[in-house]
Amino acid sequence: MIEFIRGVVAYRTTEAIVVETEGVGYLIFCIQPLKWEEGKEVTVYTHQVIREDAHTLYGFRERQVRDLFRLLLGVSGIGPKVALAVTGSGDPGRLVKAVEQEDLRFLTKLPGVGKKTAQRIVLDLKDKLKKAGFSGNTFSDSPVEIQEDVERVGSEEAIEALQALGYNEEEASRAVAMARKDFGDEEPELDRWIRRALQLSMKE
Structure with missing residues (x-):
């Protein structure tokens, strides 16, 4: 498992960044890739998904957000793309609080999360988040306003x-x-x- 990659952002696409380290370019899917500055040295905390047809890397600026992404992958019905969208939808601490408070209304407004998935998130993660040391204040050092997407209905x-x-x-x-x-x-x-x-x- 690749835990993190440290290198220079070679270029960006609409879905991913390419980080060059020791002459090798790693394609890393992430939220808002265009916010990563080309030519800048970065440390990207990664999760590798291995399937028969592809080996895919997903990356995060913070290790704790990556760990939250990994917990979401353990929820039935949530794949990497949905987990990435959920962790990138706003303040991760608000997501943790929603699970703690069983706030299904908030969870169903997250990208790709329907009512059944929201219920599974609460059921599967409430105890796991606590055991992993997550709380609503875990991400208080880098608060992010919930994006407009989360407030949309439909x-x-x-x-x-x-x-x-x-x-x-x-x-x-x-x-x-x-x-x-x-x-x-x-x-x-x-x-x-x-x-x-x-x-x-x-x-x-």
Whole structure:
């Protein structure tokens, strides 16, 4: 397992950064890659996902956020893309508090999280977060305002609509998260959510 990579940001894409160290460039998927400065030396805390068809690295500025990402991966129905979107949606401490307080309303506003997934997050992580030493104050040194995405409504209904069409929850959540990225600051009607999510899911 690659615990962290220290090197220079060679270049960025819309989804990832490439960090060069000792002549090797590592493609690392992360939240807001364009905020990483090209040519700057960085330390990226990583998690490696190994599958038959790919070895993928996910990266974080803080070790504790990476550890929270790993805990989310242990929740049934949450894959790396959804876990990455959730940890990058705002203040991670607010996420921990929501789990502690069983705040399903907050959790279902996170990217790719429907009602069932929110319930599983609380059920699976409440004790694990405590054992791992996480609390709402764990991330108090670097507070981040919850992004506007978290306050939007409509994504949960779109996820449920896709599930009614035969998608499982992870597939539906991923498609809606991709649609959200396309819509940007726009808040579309439910039928547009569904149409765009279906189009994007078919391209995968």
